[in-house]
Amino acid sequence: MRRVAVGSIVAALFAAPVFASVALLDTDGDSLVSFEEMSAVYEDFTEEDFAEIDTSGDGLVDETELAAAIEAEMIEAPGE
Numbered sequence: 001m002r003r004v005a006v007g008s009i010v011a012a013l014f015a016a017p018v019f020a021s022v023a024l025l026d027t028d029g030d031s032l033v034s035f036e037e038m039s040a041v042y043e044d045f046t047e048e049d050f051a052e053i054d055t056s057g058d059g060l061v062d063e064t065e066l067a068a069a070i071e072a073e074m075i076e077a078p079g080e
């Protein structure tokens with residue numbers, strides 16, 4: 001039982017920042033992060049940075065792209 005509880009806590013620690021990230025950056029509620037929304041949070045954030053994170057090239061960063069950027073340490077997880 002103890003092992004199950006510890007596993008759940010570890011899973012929550014890894015999952016929470018990623019799932020919360022888009023919500024923390026998304027100010028207009030469309031569940032996607034625009035360049036304007038990114039640059040409002042990250043100092044010195046450039047359109048080149050955005051293009052690197054926006055791997056699909058659609059001009060918006062979704063949860064998968066944001067999580068990948070945080071994992072690759074291109075940006076810090078928002079709220080940290």
Ligand SMILES: [Ca+2]
Pocket residue numbers: 026027028029030031032033034037
């Ligand atoms: Ca948005």
